[in-house]
Amino acid sequence: MSAEQNSPEQRRRKHPGSLAWLRSEQGAVRTRSVGRTVVKVVGLAAVLFWCLFPFFWLIMTSLKQGDRALNSPDIFQGPFGLGNYENVFDQNFHLNLRNSLAIAGMTTIICIIIGSLAGYALARLPLKRKILLLSGVLAVSLFPPVALVPPLYEVWRTVGLLNTWEGLYLPYTAFTLPLTIFILTTFYASIPKDLEDAARVDGATPFQAFYKVVFPLAAPGVFAAAIIIFVTAWNEFLLANTFAPRNPEVAQTVPVAIAAFTGQVEFQRPIGTITAACVVVVIPMIIVALVFQRRIVAGLTSGGLKG
Amino acid sequence: MADHRATADDDGGILVNGDKPPRPKRGGLSERALGRLFVAPSILLMAAVALFPVIYAFVLSLYDYTRRQREGFGGLQNYADAFADDRFWGALWFTLLFTVASVAAEFLIGLGFALIMNQAFRGRGLTRAAILIPWVIPTVIAAQMWFFMFNVTPGFINTVFGLGNFNWLGQEGWATFAVIFADVWKTSPFVALLLLAGLQTIPGDMYESGVVDGAGPFQRLWYITLPLLRPAILVALLFRTVEALRVYDLPQVMTGGAFDTESLSILVQQYVVRTPDPGYGAALSTISFVVILGIGMIFVSLLGRELVLERTTER
Known part of the structure; x- marks a missing residue:
């Protein structure tokens, strides 16, 4: 720090x-x-x-209070207060936060575990058809999520995964894996091979060489990847809006809730409540982004850029 | 088994020349087996949640449905319906227009930002932190924010530019503009970040010799910066194009797809949730898949393929 x-x-x-x-x-x-x-x-x-x-x-x-202030284009028109924030939590928004945290957290954990294994294998271990594998990973990263919407909806409906956390973090993991693999492959490849060779000479098995020597050294890269995965999963809207459109008690995520806030008057979006909810969500994310700025930038740019 | 051992040793010979350390045999797996074991979970998950549904969508698209009830085998009728549907062509047109316009604007603005940040020694850290803010804000939130700013009430943008009650989101053309503008706001900084990383790899003496040879600022930009920035530009364009073709959040929240702002993703989602017709929805999603992945693949094979693959394999 x-x-x-x-x-x-x-x-x-x-x-x-x-x-x-x-x-x-x-x-x-x-x-x-x-x-x-x-x-x-x-x-x-x-x-x-x-x-x-x-x-x-x-x-x-x-922060504006009351209809008149909220409908005025002047950003300094008062009265100001925290009423909108109270409204947000009256609408069960904390449950949406919980769902989003759980889903994005699960996505990150699964993605990091299986993605770092694959990244290491692609960077270091002898594999047949490595180019083919990488091309496959690249193809999945070009994949439009909308292609999954009708078939997965039908499957999830039969299996009972609609409106569940699993129904969301499984596809999220599949979609963020390619990026994870690219970032982590680059990071693993940048760790000097001598360290591993030294571990081998000392009698470590290939697996021990991976989790005792290479994995700890790749920690900054893993961390950067984790933040990027988390943000991606946290922000996802298309699948969340299709597979869990309602019910904050079950699996409705933050973006879906923000898009769906309704006011007393129909066709009139409650501007105060929505903007307050947006601020509640955005402030922690901005803090995380600022604190881990360097790592995020390194991760984002190494995904495709740095050689 | 014996064959495998032989090939494994051949590969190992490339990596470790001459006297190689004794390959540890006790307990541990061989490197090749470990490699397969490590890659397997990723491949299986991506196949199960990405590849299988695409095949299943194609199967679904061949059936005829009324609401959620399967009526029988319909062959390619759903595809014929889609190609005869003006709504499909409208969505395709909006998606392509959105992609071309937003990616072009984001590239120009992002390049400008990156050049400014690269010039400045003081304040670069602060700006780079600020630039992460639009990236980290969820697209849905950006969409709500710009919806209210463009909307007639409270009419913030109209007041700033003195436009009275101009209805940005309620008419064709300007609604598209507003959606594209919101996307440009959110992702130009991201493009700038990628390009800035590229700019920082260009050595300063390149410019020094450019100055000595009497090149002006624009000549230096055109003959030194842009050619050397080519790899970064290609990657940024590839990422953005693929993302823009998937657009869903912004038009869904800002206009609900009205006024010619319905994207392919919105259209497909409609036939799954609001007016359910799994067969037709699946046909539309299969077409979207082919179009979007096709454009992505063309892009990759034309421009980006060597870049991405070289990087990850060679190092």
């Missing part, structure tokens, strides 16, 4: 060359450097505005 916090300092120390190059270039074209700085600042401000402003709007709206 502390290493992450003082990392700007470390980065500056690590790349003195690139900074020196920047300074010398700025010195050479000093007349234009002021203009450039302004452009940079404006650019950064634009990026920040793009990412943050709608979220700010969401928070302000969720």
Whole structure:
């Protein structure tokens, strides 16, 4: 944690060359450097505005009280209060949170366990038709979930998996496995092979070499993959809305509930309740995203990018 | 068995040259057996929950249904109905339009963001943190948020741009625009993240020599940055295209599929839940599957295949 916090300092120390190059270039074209700085600042401000402003709007709206305030376009129009948040939990939203936590949690656990085995096998172990396997994994990652909707609905209806946690986390696992396998294969491949060879020389079996030496070293990658899987499963809507559209007591997830909030007046969506529910869901996720920023970015980009 | 042992040793010879350490025999499985054992659960699960349903959907699509009651074998009648259905063509058109427009806009905006962030030494960490926020927000929430911002009441966007009671979500064309805009808001930062990672691998002296040779900023962008960024661009485009073709959440929440914003996913879901007809729904889902996977595969074989495979096998 502390290493992450003082990392700007470390980065500056690590790349003195690139900074020196920047300074010398700025010195050479000093007349234009002021203009450039302004452009940079404006650019950064634009990026920040793009990412943050709608979220700010969401928070302000969720805090407004009463019809008049909520129907006013002015984001600073009061009165403000926490009434909308009380409404959210009157509608059993905590049960939706529980369902989503359970389903996304199960997806993450299963995915990490079987995905890290497959990733290790693909990165390290001798396998026949490795290219074919990887192509198959890639094909599944291109797979449109909508293709599953009619057949799985029929099967789930017969087997009784509609409106259950299992009915959702099984397909989620299948869909997030390809990404998990790609991320983890890259991570395993980046661990020096000598370590394993050393373990072998010391008499470890291949399996011991995997779970005692390689798996602990791949922990940051596994962690990044876990966050990405969790977020993906947490946000899924199509299958959740088809296989468990109602009943927060059973398996209705957060996105489905947010899409389905109804107000007293028909055709009028309860803006205050919905925005409050959105904030309740989004704040923990933003905290997680900010705390584990570096790992998430590394995981997202290594999935397809870093060589 | 003896054959297997021989091939295993041959493979091992490539990895460990010359004097190889004694292969441990006691207790543990051989590497090849372990490899199969490790891959098996993933393959089985993906086959059971992804591959099998697609085959089953094709079987379903050959039957004739009234509501949920099977009436008999219908052959390819469901497919004929689908191709004669204007709603299907409308959904296909919206899905393709949405994909092309949103991916193009996300690429341009994402590239702009990535270039800005790559230029700045101060504030890059802060911006990179901020950029994760749209990514982490569930699409349904982004959809609700933009629904309210575009909606006539409270009419936030209309007030900011002084448009009075302009009904964005209640007319053809502008509803499509609003849906595409919401998607661009949510995923441009993600594209920027992927492109920024690519930009950071370009060595600084490339630009230095570009400056020495008298290249202006746009020439440097065109002749140095973009060619070197090609792999990152291809991966970002591939990911986004495949995702955009699946679009469901945004139009479902923002317009319910009205005003020409019905995507293929919404259409299929309709025939499963709201007006159940498993046969017709399965035919539509099979067609969508072929279209979406087909486009994805073309994309992969044209542009991305070597990239993704090389990376994961070679290292």
